Amino acid sequence: MNYVTKSPWILHYDGTSCNGCDIEVLACLTPLYDVERFGLINTGDPKHADILLITGSVNEQNMPVVKQLYDQMPNPKVVVAVGICAATGGIFADCYNVKGGVDKVLPVDVYVPGCAARPESIIDGVVKALGILDEKQKAMNLKKS
Amino acid sequence: MMILKIILIIIITPIIGGLLAGMDRVISARLQGRHGPSVFQPFYDVLKLLQKETIEVNTYHRFYIYASLLFIILTVIVLLTGGDILLGIFILTVGSILFVLGGYASNSPYNTIGSERELLSMMAYEPMVLLTGVGLYYANKSFFIKDIISTKVPAIVFLPGIFLGLIYILTFKLRKSPFDLSMSHHGHQEIVKGLTTEYSGRDLAIIEVTHWYETIIALTLVFLFIATSSTGSRIIGVFVCLLAYLFEILVDNGFARVKWQLALKSTWLVTGVLGSINLIVLSFFR
């Protein structure tokens, strides 16, 4: 039985976000939406996290940072791109100082569009990510044995 | 017979500790107007961590986590089989120091800060813990737990001050606000992930289980003040332990983390005042 879906821990990273999506992510933790009932905890440490929740796009400065954080996460891990900026760069996609969405650097598993993405969408996206996590865990178990 | 008892202790203690941790999260959530996770959530967390990949910074720092767990288990065995309370406290110190050394061994800034803060916390609560052992000896003429809980009068009658002091430092031992300086449950950001920053997967699971054992050890100290030879008092003792734990959850949710200066000063002050007055008054009667 895989427990990773019963206790998914999140690392929340803000790329170039305007903080709109970040506020919505934090709103998920509040009593109104309360994601802790799924066992979700917002941890600040990549080594403790299963899900990398990224808001905002990537630029020259935060590309190595995002990569390093992703490398410092143990398997199985998923990346959830929250908001349109994380998905494709949003309305800033053509700017000189924006490289684009997160998938320019990392393999994204779930895209949650919106500007700002609503808490319901974010939770929906995370639940989808849990399904993918479960499959990755199964694949990992198979490889081990 | 003894072997069976020890095996049961080793297996059942973390289960109870984990349930208490789960209850902590549920009650905290309800206090905050949320629904909260299931009461078995800590177990899901540990099982998940065991299934994850374990990554490390160097090949040394996980040794300290394993060694620390073994010494904490030894402490639980000594305390719950009625052994010498001071010896139990000293074994616990060895386990805690090994855990702290693990923080240094990864040569990581966040881990090191966590270790230093953990040492500060230990320095703050150590006098009170030692005075608990000394006080119980003074009241019951024996360091052995099996003697302490076989008296006629509960120790709290002789040691009210020390009991209050113990409740004060219980916040350190259970890693709750306002004294969760080194490794908090609820603060999920780096400095206060402190000691556990560089651990993952299996090592992190072991840290979590170690903390369950430590919770039981801390509550055992509370239990010793209430228990006497009668079974009724022991049931009341368990109930008082749960009450103390509930009190700590309330304190946790009610207070923000304090700065280390206040933590150290206030704890030493409380220890000095309550401990001295209690023991001096007791010395007139003994």
Next chain:
Amino acid sequence: MNIISVLILFPLLAAITILLVRNDGIRNNIVRICALITMLLTLYVVSIYFKSGVSLSFSNEHVIDSVMISIEILMAAYVIYVGIKNKCYLVSIFAAIQTPLITWFELTQKHGIEVNSAIVFDKLSAIMVLVVGVIGSLICLYAVGYFKWYHTVHKEYKERKYFFFAVMFVFLSAMLGLVLSNNLTWIYFCWEVTSLCSFLLIGYTQTKEAIKNSVLALVINVGGGLAFCVAIVMIGINYKTLELSTLISLKPEIMVLIPVFLLSIAALTKSAQLPFSSWLLGAMVAPTPSSALLHSATMVKAGVYLLIRLAPLLGQTSVGKIVTLIGGFTFLASSLMAISQRDAKKVLAYSTIANLGLIVTCASVGTPESIWAAILLVVFHSISKSLLFLSVGSAEHQIGNRIVDNMNVLMHVSRKLSIYMLIGIAGMFLAPFGMLISKWAAMKAFIDSKNIVIVIILVYGSAATLFYWAKWMGKLVTNANVKEESKKKFYFDEELPIFLQAVLVVIACLTFPLISKYALVPYLTVLFGNSIVPIDASDINIMLIMLGMLLLLPIAFMPIRKNDKRRIVPIYMAGENTGDNESFYSIAGTTRKAEVKNWYMEDYFGSAKLTYWCNLSAIIIMCVGVILLIGGLA
């Protein structure tokens, strides 16, 4: 000639030989051989006399006394000269008072006094002789290796190695004489010789700082010697005895308590208790072998040894209460001040003062349990502390300085040395090692004798102790990377004593029940008529399990480590790790090194502020003691 006399005089002979040989290679071999012979003599003497003890008297005692007086006069002349030359007139005055006094006493009053046993060897003497003889010889052996590099690193110091080794052996001789003598004038003579040796060794480098500190040590120790001298004269005149054993058996009336108070002051100066601690801290400028030998393992133990002997006359008397309070206060104050020290030798010095304070407290509480704890503390502290001093001395060579923060590279530079140092530190405060057992017994003894204030002091001091040792251990296990690989040689003469002492720490921990059963309990039974062992047998079994775990777990981990196939990732630096686990990308693309130093809390525990208040408080306590005594007189 009795073998005990050979034991006492042999190091003196060795010293004279060493003084004359100027060739390094030959002299080193002489030192090695003499150290070995001293150790063998020690073991031999202890083995034949341990079981039944012995008391000796000599037919030519008046000759020995005359020789002692002559040497004392020469020493006094030298001390007076040193005082005048260094403008420290106080020490000249001290010397100018005490030597004429003791000479007058020797020539006039002493004739009616019979000395039955000038030398007494009982179980306590056996323990002290073992500590001095074994640890002392190992330290002399270490000094051979230490000096191989000391002067090449410190080219600015004048080289007088022959002088250093000679004084070390003279000191060993005096120290053995001190713990074996029962005649108070002989103890006094050896006491003063050790003070002089300390002066000479601290001033070895002849820098301004060294000279200043050596004179400070001299003035405090000679001041204590003056108190000793007056005590001897009072006891001799009033009670017509010169024997320590007779003194102890007297009733604690006022005319006994005043000399006991004076002897206690002498002991407190020798053991660097507050307010007399400054000399020990200043003595850290001396080369490490002298710090290890004199200022941690043996000479400072002379003071506490005297107090342990005097324990029956301390206890609940007014003198005993004052000494207990001084000891306890010193323990707390020094433990707190050790937190703020960055220099490793200063940490060790404050720790030594603190532990001596604990031994003083145990000795002067005077119950069988507390003296049991006191003697065990003496044994374990000597072994662990000298191991630590020797390790720090070698570490200073390996990493170039002795700042604790910089020892995070020691594991990489010299793995064996850091492991020995870790054993030493663990031996100082962790269960199941000896110091913790002794502290445990002390705590029990204090609570049993209703010394509530001392118990409270002890728990706070223990907490502080835990903090400064654990953070040092943390630095040692850090295993930071070293950029330039310049390995310094770790000489065999250095490593062998360190290794043997590390083994001793472990063995002493394993065998302390035997030490208790065969040495301590018989000694205490003779002294008090009964004796109980504070630590229960079931506890001892659990402690053996702990020791087993501490030794076996690292060994069991080694194969696990070799087969470790886990993914290695950089340390967490918020994603800005440059990849070398040391530096991170900072603003504007720069790279900065992340440095974490230990916590020193100088605002709270800084020695500058605390020293003043602690000395003041200690002086007040001593004045109260004097007032109590005068009140008893009236």
